[in-house]
Every structure is written in C-alpha cells, then in structure tokens.
Amino acid sequence: MQSKMKESDPILEVENLSASTDNLPILKGVSLTVYPGEIHAIMGRNGCGKSTLSKIIAGHPSYNITNGDIKFLGENINSLEPEERSQSGIFLGFQYPIEIPGVSNLEFLRVSTNARRKFLKKEELDTFDFEELVKEKLEIVKMDPAFLSRSVNQGFSGGEKKRNEILQMALLEPKIAILDETDSGLDIDALRIVASGIKKISNAQTAIILITHYQRLLDEIKPNYVHVMSDGQIIKTGESDLALELEEKGYEWTDNFVKET
Amino acid sequence: MEIIEKIKTNKSDDNLTEIQKICLHKLQSSPLPNPKSELWRLSNKSKLSTFLDFSVNEKDSKFDMPYPKNSQSTIRLIIGENYQIKLIEKNYSIQQLSEDELQKYIKEQISFFKQNENWSDLLNLSLSCKNNILGLKINGSKIPPIEIFSNASSNSLNAKTLVIFLEKNCDVELLQVNLGKENSSLSQSTFFCLKENSSVNHGVVSYGENRSNLLNSLNVIQQKNSSYNLGSLHFKFNYARFEISINQSAGNAKTHIKGMQITKKDEQISTYTKIEFNGPNGFLDQINKSLADDKSHAVFEGSILVPKVAQRTDASQLSRNLLLSNLAQIDTKPQLEIIADDVKCKHGATISQLNEEELFYMRTRGITLTEASKLQLSSYFQEIISFIPISKDKWDLLDKLLNEN
Known part of the structure; x- marks a missing residue:
C-alpha cells in the first residue's frame, strides 16, 4: 500500500521510529507515510503505543527518540520543539484535553492562532478580528460562544472538550491533524457533529491520522488506510475493511500477526 | 542588645x-x-x-x-x-x-x-x-x-x-x-x-x-x-x-484572606498568620500562595484558634505553593487548634511545580515554553491580584510580576 505511486510528496514520514521514556522502550520501529488528502486510522489495544506515537510526533519532551526519523514536509523534525512543530502545521487533538484554570479560552485560542499565522507570514489578528474569525469557526462544531469566555476546558463536559479541540484544529488549519481518540466520551449526536467538523476542515492538501478503538468514528470518516499496532509496532496495514474485520474478530485475531512479526 | x-x-x-x-x-x-x-x-x-x-x-x-x-x-x-x-x-x-x-x-x-x-x-x-x-x-x-x-x-x-x-x-x-x-x-x-x-x-x-x-x-x-x-x-x-x-x-464576623509571596535569587519571604475566634459564628476563608524560584526560601505558617466560646465557627485555610527550582525551598504549616465542638474547620497544603502536561498542551498549540509558563503563572497570580482592591484596575501588578519573573 505504502509503495503505491503518489502524485505529490508525503506530508509525514515516520521511518523505523523507536522511542522510550525512563529507559522503557515504547515504540519499537514504527514506519508510516502519509500523503496529502489521506486519512489514516491507527487501532490497537490499550497500551500498544498509539497515543505515545502521536505525542512523539507532536514533540512531547518526556520521550526520547532512540532510533529512526520523523520527517514533516521532507524535513527531519526529530529535534524541533513542540511549538515549532505546531506552528509549522502539525496538530495533536488530545484524548484528554487539558484544563488550564485562569487562562481564558478566547485568549488562548487567539495566541495560538496568531503563532500559526505568524509562521505562515499572515497578519496577526487583534481581539476584534479574532472574534469574527472564531465565531465563523464555532459554527463548524456547533459550539456555544459562551465557552469562549471560560477558562480553557475548565468545567467543559467530555463532548465540549472534544469540540474545543476541533475548534482549535479549525483555527490552526494544520497540514496534518493527529486526533487521539477524539470519539471517546462522545454521544452519537456529538460524534456526528465532531466528525462532520473534521471533514469540513480537511481537504486535498491536508491529512488526518485518527487514533481510535471503535468503528463508529470510521463509519463517519472513512479512512484510506487502517494500521493495527501492537507492542510498539505496526503489525498490519490494510484498507478501511480491516477495521470492520477487527471489530468483528477482536484484537485476539491480531495476536497471530504478532507471532508472525 | x-x-x-x-x-x-x-x-x-x-x-x-x-x-x-x-x-x-x-x-x-x-x-x-x-x-x-x-x-x-x-x-x-x-x-x-x-x-x-x-x-x-x-x-x-x-x-x-x-x-x-x-x-x-x-x-x-x-x-x-x-x-x-x-x-x-x-x-x-x-x-x-x-x-x-x-x-x-x-x-x-x-x-x-x-x-x-x-x-x-x-x-x-x-x-x-x-x-x-x-x-x-x-x-x-x-x-x-x-x-x-x-x-x-x-x-x-x-x-x-x-x-x-x-x-x-x-x-x-x-x-x-x-x-x-x-x-x-x-x-x-x-x-x-x-x-x-x-x-x-x-x-x-x-x-x-x-x-x-x-x-x-x-x-x-x-x-x-x-x-x-x-x-x-x-x-x-x-x-x-x-x-x-x-x-x-465577639464572633459573628467574616474574614477573607488571599495572600501571595514571590521569592527569587536567595530571598526569603515569610508569612505568619494567627486567626483567633473569640465568639460564635465566626467565618474565615484563607488562601496563601507562595512561589519560590532560584535558591530562595518561602515560608507560610498559619494558625487558627477556635476556643470553646467560638461555637459554629466555619474556617478554612489553604496553602498552595509553586516550586520553580530544585534549589528553592518552601516551608508551609497550616494548623488548627480547636476546643469548641460544633465547628466546621479545614486546612490543607500543596506544593507543586509548573504543570508539565499543561505546558505541553499549550506548546502543541504553537505557544512557546516561555509564553506558556507566563500564561500558567498569570493564572496562578490572578486569583490573588484580583482580590487586591484599587490596584487591580489601574496598577498593572500582573505585568510587573510577569516581566520580573
């Protein structure tokens, strides 16, 4: 699949990536290539390294890359700070979005949007212009403007936090968005709104990596590729029907692949 | 002498x-x-x-x-x-x-x-x-x-x-x-x-x-x-x-205290509080914050005295502390001395560092480590500064603090 001829250069290339935290190996040689317009899904048991992979791509300082490379738009980003990766167009949607008491959500969104705009050499927005922009983006996730005046994610329900993540994605307009279990904690209606938001934001020049346990998100956003992770490795890659097979047979089915690996 | x-x-x-x-x-x-x-x-x-x-x-x-x-x-x-x-x-x-x-x-x-x-x-x-x-x-x-x-x-x-x-x-x-x-x-x-x-x-x-x-x-x-x-x-x-x-x-009074001390270099700043209830139905809500950086030392010792005459006292004392350096020191001791039997009193203390996960979250949104730390500190300071009368509107204490820390 990954060797298929592509018309453009990849957005993200993860090459034989191994990483550890506190000398404990977590990733053991992950390779993944993502081209513009593609949607990839990564599935796997709890603790198999899915979230760690997303955090390492985003630059979490607690993990050490022990081998391999992460390339974004052709450039090695192994040593870039998390903010530099974000500004250049990598977005990580958190499984558990962090609450930041005392920091206004509106101001937080404005500062981060301007950091990205500055990188793109676009004019930074003052409070008034930003409010116009954010109102427009709120529509995408059908979010109540009242959440803008609260502290970041504080007092938000699980669903509201996830909408706030997608709102940030809409404002930052990333080249690649890695969405870590964005579907967890969402009821059916909220899942549809969030999925519809993700689809509206993405386009042929951008890419998405969905980390999920469930088929229900993939029913809304159909992936081009599905990867199954186990013990820090991608043990199988297939097309969207692989997720359906996984849903039907469970992760025990993948244990045979581990043995083969 | x-x-x-x-x-x-x-x-x-x-x-x-x-x-x-x-x-x-x-x-x-x-x-x-x-x-x-x-x-x-x-x-x-x-x-x-x-x-x-x-x-x-x-x-x-x-x-x-x-x-x-x-x-x-x-x-x-x-x-x-x-x-x-x-x-x-x-x-x-x-x-x-x-x-x-x-x-x-x-x-x-x-x-x-x-x-x-x-x-x-x-x-x-x-x-x-x-x-x-x-x-x-x-x-x-x-x-x-x-x-x-x-x-x-x-x-x-x-x-x-x-x-x-x-x-x-x-x-x-x-x-x-x-x-x-x-x-x-x-x-x-x-x-x-x-x-x-x-x-x-x-x-x-x-x-x-x-x-x-x-x-x-x-x-x-x-x-x-x-x-x-x-x-x-x-x-x-x-x-x-x-x-x-x-x-x-004589009791039946209300006290709210929100205090903060910030130490850097080799400074030492201490706060000692003694709150005495000498009548019934007294109320206290107290929070003291310390922020210690470099090789500095911050101290908080608070005592609440509730004698027998102070029935139905409702008192709370909390000490929250932020340690920004491995060489800085914070000592905190909130204490209660209660004789009265019909009271509602609580106290507690926490010492922590800047929250790494909050910082990472902000950094994944393009905010630099310095700016993210400032945002975090500003939210830490804000609770106290907004409680200081008069100054809050016209004297930009927060800016002064953030620029000096």
Whole structure:
C-alpha cells in the first residue's frame, strides 16, 4: 500500500521510529507515510503505543527518540520543539484535553492562532478580528460562544472538550491533524457533529491520522488506510475493511500477526 | 542588645515617647526574638541581622510614587509626611486620631504583647517617632478609595506605624503600599480596629528593590458583624516577614484572606498568620500562595484558634505553593487548634511545580515554553491580584510580576 505511486510528496514520514521514556522502550520501529488528502486510522489495544506515537510526533519532551526519523514536509523534525512543530502545521487533538484554570479560552485560542499565522507570514489578528474569525469557526462544531469566555476546558463536559479541540484544529488549519481518540466520551449526536467538523476542515492538501478503538468514528470518516499496532509496532496495514474485520474478530485475531512479526 | 543601644544612641531618653520607652523596656531583657521559637526558627538569622544593620532614619528622602493617581477622588496619604488630615464631607469623615486616642490604643495593645510573638511590633514602636505614626478615624459611607504609602530610604532603617479605627457601619477600600529602596529596611506595623457592622477591602502590596528588607506586621480586631477582606502581595525583598494577627473579638464576623509571596535569587519571604475566634459564628476563608524560584526560601505558617466560646465557627485555610527550582525551598504549616465542638474547620497544603502536561498542551498549540509558563503563572497570580482592591484596575501588578519573573 505504502509503495503505491503518489502524485505529490508525503506530508509525514515516520521511518523505523523507536522511542522510550525512563529507559522503557515504547515504540519499537514504527514506519508510516502519509500523503496529502489521506486519512489514516491507527487501532490497537490499550497500551500498544498509539497515543505515545502521536505525542512523539507532536514533540512531547518526556520521550526520547532512540532510533529512526520523523520527517514533516521532507524535513527531519526529530529535534524541533513542540511549538515549532505546531506552528509549522502539525496538530495533536488530545484524548484528554487539558484544563488550564485562569487562562481564558478566547485568549488562548487567539495566541495560538496568531503563532500559526505568524509562521505562515499572515497578519496577526487583534481581539476584534479574532472574534469574527472564531465565531465563523464555532459554527463548524456547533459550539456555544459562551465557552469562549471560560477558562480553557475548565468545567467543559467530555463532548465540549472534544469540540474545543476541533475548534482549535479549525483555527490552526494544520497540514496534518493527529486526533487521539477524539470519539471517546462522545454521544452519537456529538460524534456526528465532531466528525462532520473534521471533514469540513480537511481537504486535498491536508491529512488526518485518527487514533481510535471503535468503528463508529470510521463509519463517519472513512479512512484510506487502517494500521493495527501492537507492542510498539505496526503489525498490519490494510484498507478501511480491516477495521470492520477487527471489530468483528477482536484484537485476539491480531495476536497471530504478532507471532508472525 | 545592639539594637537597643542603636535606638538609645540616636536620641536621649528625654526625646523618647512614652510608647517608645515602654517598648524598649520590654525589649531590654531579650532584645532579639528567640531563634528556637516556632515563629522564628525558619527565619534566616543573617538576613534578620542585615535588617538591623542599617542606622535608624526618622526622616524620609523624597518619595517617588510608584504609579500615577488615576482618579481624582482617591485619597493618597504618605506615612511620615507631616500634615493634618481632616476630611469632613456629607457622607463621610476621615480625621486624624488625637495624641491621647493614639497613646491609649497603642498602650492597650502593647499590654497584650508577647516578646516573641510581637517582637516586630515592639521593635517598630520602639523605633517609630511621632511623625511616623499615622492614626486615622474613618466614618460614614461612600468613602473614596484610600491609598497609604510607606517607604524606606536607601541605607537606612525606617519605622512606620499606622492605626485605623473604622467606625460603626463604615465601608471602605484601602490599599497599603510598602516600598523598600535599595539596601534598606522598613519596619511597618498596622493596627486596624473594625467596629460593629463595618467592612473593609484591604490590600497590602509590598515590594522592594535590590537588597531591601521588610518587617510588616498587621493586627486586626474585628467587632461583631464586621467584614474584613485582605488581599496581599509581597515580592522582591532580600528578607521579608508578613505577620498577620486577626482577632474576631465577639464572633459573628467574616474574614477573607488571599495572600501571595514571590521569592527569587536567595530571598526569603515569610508569612505568619494567627486567626483567633473569640465568639460564635465566626467565618474565615484563607488562601496563601507562595512561589519560590532560584535558591530562595518561602515560608507560610498559619494558625487558627477556635476556643470553646467560638461555637459554629466555619474556617478554612489553604496553602498552595509553586516550586520553580530544585534549589528553592518552601516551608508551609497550616494548623488548627480547636476546643469548641460544633465547628466546621479545614486546612490543607500543596506544593507543586509548573504543570508539565499543561505546558505541553499549550506548546502543541504553537505557544512557546516561555509564553506558556507566563500564561500558567498569570493564572496562578490572578486569583490573588484580583482580590487586591484599587490596584487591580489601574496598577498593572500582573505585568510587573510577569516581566520580573
């Protein structure tokens, strides 16, 4: 699949990536290539390294890359700070979005949007212009403007936090968005709104990596590729029907692949 | 003994006021606090000694206001400036206490003083000359905000004393600003008496320059149905102690305290609070925050005393601390002493560092580590700063703090 001829250069290339935290190996040689317009899904048991992979791509300082490379738009980003990766167009949607008491959500969104705009050499927005922009983006996730005046994610329900993540994605307009279990904690209606938001934001020049346990998100956003992770490795890659097979047979089915690996 | 000699060599016995004589007499037997006592064991001895090193100065050099006066209606007073205060308006009056009233009140306070517990006040009243004691009687309503400044000049030890009587049914906002010039020591003692049904929003902001020191003592007596709100901030002192003593003399009173101290380099700033409930239905909500960086040391010790007479007291004391460096030190000890059996009291303390996951979250949104740390600190400071009256709108304390931290 990954060797298929592509018309453009990849957005993200993860090459034989191994990483550890506190000398404990977590990733053991992950390779993944993502081209513009593609949607990839990564599935796997709890603790198999899915979230760690997303955090390492985003630059979490607690993990050490022990081998391999992460390339974004052709450039090695192994040593870039998390903010530099974000500004250049990598977005990580958190499984558990962090609450930041005392920091206004509106101001937080404005500062981060301007950091990205500055990188793109676009004019930074003052409070008034930003409010116009954010109102427009709120529509995408059908979010109540009242959440803008609260502290970041504080007092938000699980669903509201996830909408706030997608709102940030809409404002930052990333080249690649890695969405870590964005579907967890969402009821059916909220899942549809969030999925519809993700689809509206993405386009042929951008890419998405969905980390999920469930088929229900993939029913809304159909992936081009599905990867199954186990013990820090991608043990199988297939097309969207692989997720359906996984849903039907469970992760025990993948244990045979581990043995083969 | 040196400090006693220093005061005495400065002027003859004839020039000392009666209060000075009483306090000097009390200090004579043990001129320094007992370093082994609970209230002084964590105090840096060499820094306290530095505090006392400067020669006593009773006259100030020209005082520079730290920020402009925004509203014409605000009343500004500087302790040590020799002027008569008599403001009598339709709704309120602010008048200077007479010599007799001042003497009587201070003498009464001194009679309760204990050598270790009130050493800072004894020192202050030994040093404060008549000109440096400001006594005010505030009465009425719709009183304009009041700002009171105290300062210490470079290379000297200045002592300033403030006595305020808040009359019945009176309601006021008062900001006290204590400033230490480079290489200086300021001894500031404040005595606040809140009569029945009175209410005050009291702010205390103290900050120094390079190598300045501060002993700041605040004594509050609350009569019944009074409400006392204190927002305080101490930063940038080589050595500073803020001692708060609040006595709800007949219960049925409310006290809210939100205080913060910030230490950097090798500074030491301590806050000691003693809240005493001497009647039923008292209320206290207190939070003290410390932020320690570099090799500095922050101390908080708080005690709440609830004797048998103080039934149905509702008191809460929380100490929250942020340690920004591996070499910095924070000591915190909130304590309760409860005899009454029908009370609701709680206390707690936390010490943490900047939240790594919050920082990472902000950084994944393109915000630099420095900016993310500032945002986090600003939210930490905001709770306290927003509680300080008057200053919050026109004196951008937050900016000052963030730019210096």
